[in-house]
Amino acid sequence: MEKNETDQKTRTVPVEEVEQVVIRFAGDSGDGMQLTGSQFTHTAAVIGNDVSTLPDYPAEIRAPAGSLPGVSAFQVNFGSVDVQTPGDQPDVLVAMNPAALKVSVADLPRNARILLNTDAFGANNLRKAGYESNPLEDGSLAAFQVVKIPISTLNAQALKESELPKKQQERCKNFWALGLLYWLYDRPIEPTLDWIKRSFANKTAVGEANAIALRAGYAYGEVGEVFTTHYKVRKAPIEPGTYRKVSGNEALVLGCVASSILAKTPLLYASYPITPASDVLHGLARYKHLGVRTVQSEDEIAAMGIAIGAAFAGNLAVTGTSGPGLALKAEALGLGVITELPVVVFDIQRAGPSTGLPTKTEQSDLFLAMFGRSGDSPVAILAPQTPSDCFYTVIEAFRIAVKYMVPVVVLSDGYLGNGAEPWKLPDAKDLPPIEVRHPSDPKGFLPYMRDAVTLARPWALPGTPGFEHRIGGIEKGDKSGSVSYDAANHQLMSEHRARKIDAIAADIPPARPSGDASGELLVLSWGSTYGAVSQAVKRARAEGLSASHLHLRHLNPFPSNLGEVLKSFRAVLVPENNMGQLRFVIRSRFLVDAAGLNKVQGQPFKIAEVLEGIRNHFEVKR
């Protein structure tokens, strides 16, 4: 490192301005990397950067310390520009131990900066990470700017007057590292100090130690002469307004609460704990004061049954799960279809099949949502595209469910659920109402009579005099709702159920590609790939390629003009985090020879990967 010429005490370090930085915090699962990353994100958002995050943590609560499976990482992309993804490659890796380095080093571009806690690079940790020689000495990191810092030692020195036991002091080292990063990127430490004060109100000694470590890390940057430059990332041109940071799962929670208020109807959430959906249950359990009832059920099937029962009794009813849980709910969801009750199912998808990779993201439950029940059993399907969009998607799901009296499946995923972004908060008055109707005149009431436009049957609630009726899973007679084994009636009712879902298409926005209305290539995407795909198409267009982008929010039914849009392009490319499920549906529905770009690695797309897929199309053509 070059020696800075200025006096240590009044050292002024040159500031370099950068547009966008991607940092990955990586360490052992006990090192507090998720917390460090989310604090850095919060501060970045508060000072006006645009941000996007990707937490990446192991399925095990505490895999053996220092081991490769035990690495927990948090990647944040922040910038003065429009940030849509957590970033393709980290510009900076903070590695708290050799395992963290080993897991992440392949993702780094040449010349990336690596901040290492050298104290953790002893023989034992190197062995646990499977290093045969010390990467700090063997030249294997020559392509990178390696900054070696004895973080544990410096943290211990800073805390030498703390009363905390040594082991607890050591646990403050993530705040030391965070402090250093705050200095390096010219951020205030106050938001985190405030957070510490609030979070450790009952454990002041721990809170103080964390605050000391944070300040010490910051001061080390200022006076430590390790860095010759620090960096400034200006505010992004963000719309004025009040913002908060929100993850997809938090947005689902707020969307439920908002739906209950907009519909003036109590909400019930039934769920069995499952990664990565449990946070929705945790979140909603805190809203009892608004009449939200949460039931932690005995299993996934029960959660679906409880939700359908609550829908029958007049609640806004919702259950949440991930793929294996949706598989278990299938039969009960089929009952929701035949009894035509408004129930919402959140599937926070994860990599499958079976237990798969519980903490890793995937979009592979589209088939399950669309086809995974006995009989012809259509449900409405929606997919949010960003963490904050989860909020609006829930409101849309309930709007459709109660208007058409149908089950609605919402396909979020681990990437959206755990990833976070700044969210410009809407005003409640601008949100669409959810109109709930219950019949009030029992004269002429029949449980399976239908609204002429929506084909919805009346939502008559138990407890209302004059509407006593029986529903169930045996085919229902048209209008009467009585058990019917009549052949022609089953055909009619099957058609009703299909037409009800189809009718929704007239009630959703038409598909409108961004880019051109027609041309060579349409990139068609859905769900959480929005950020990477939209950025990739923008870059492709900047390169002069005739590519446009259509992102689907409604997957069943599709927008009514989707077929026309698809046929306005010579080719269709469908990037998905699955083996080609939307592509399969598109090909069969519209007879379009769509090509796939499929990534199933438990990780979201990088922009570059999608861009390469687009470029390949044009190269093959050439």
Added chain:
Amino acid sequence: MSDEKTALLTRKDFTSDQEVRWCPGCGDYSILAQMQKALPGAGVAPHKYVFVSGIGCSSRFPYYMKTYGFHTIHGRAPTFATGIKVANPDLSVWIATGDGDGLSIGGNHLLHVLRRNLDVKILLFNNRIYGLTKGQYSPTSELGKKTRSSPLGSIDYPVHACCFAIAAEATFVARTIDTDTKHLASIIGRASQHAGAAFIEIFQNCVIFNDGAFDHVTEAAVRAERTVELVHGKPVVFGAARDKGVRQRDGRLEVVTLGGAITEDDLLVHREDDPDSGLAFQLARMEDPDFPVAMGVFRAVRKPTYDGMMEEQVRRAREAKGAETLDQILRSGECWVID
């Protein structure tokens, strides 16, 4: 129909227009009739009832009640009932299930609805056979039972429905039989007044696939000798001559003959409100031929209900936090303003 008019209710007010489709001679007719007779006197209007069922012969029950009803899927009736009761605790929610629906495919849900003490009433029609699928052995069929799926005899040990319910900490557990309509009606009446999960096992005869399954204990000729009617606060006495009783010794039950040195004072006195469920479990497990089969209420204790505690939490949270507008909710937590 309003609550004020419940005094004028008759059986007709609970009888739907649907044609009943059980086999002629099925025990289910008797259960339906007693239910339709018992409910008018319970003081609750028909529109406040919801009958929920799973799959099986017994699960057709809701179609025949002129109340709200939900015929759901196999084994899962307790889950739908939970959703209904939590969403609207004012409703009187009843579950009709069978030995297959409730104890085989739905055993898990039955366990949890009972342990949570959800305020629902559960009628388990026990005919010790799968009827609707035409005669396979069920989880309550006796060991060695020959059926279409067990031509060499079943090698499954049966479960005692009431023991299962008691072990699950049900707050009301009773056993009755379809042919004793008076007893059946009285047990239904008791259950309807119980605040909490009430479980009734009903010995029910399947005339087609398991005819006479309970005759060995319930036929008029043997009944007094082979069953015992439990009465709260009374010694456990049985026999046509009331000359036999059940005594507890060294932690075990035994049958004794009264007379000589043994008097009623030596017998077990049944207490359905005993906070310890051990004796209720032992009584529920008594089997022919070593013991008389016990009928009546094994256990009736009071405990806060799941739905009641849920409402209490909501009420207290409202008091503590007060109402918030949607704008306040969205803006709680760490927000910042961009100008």
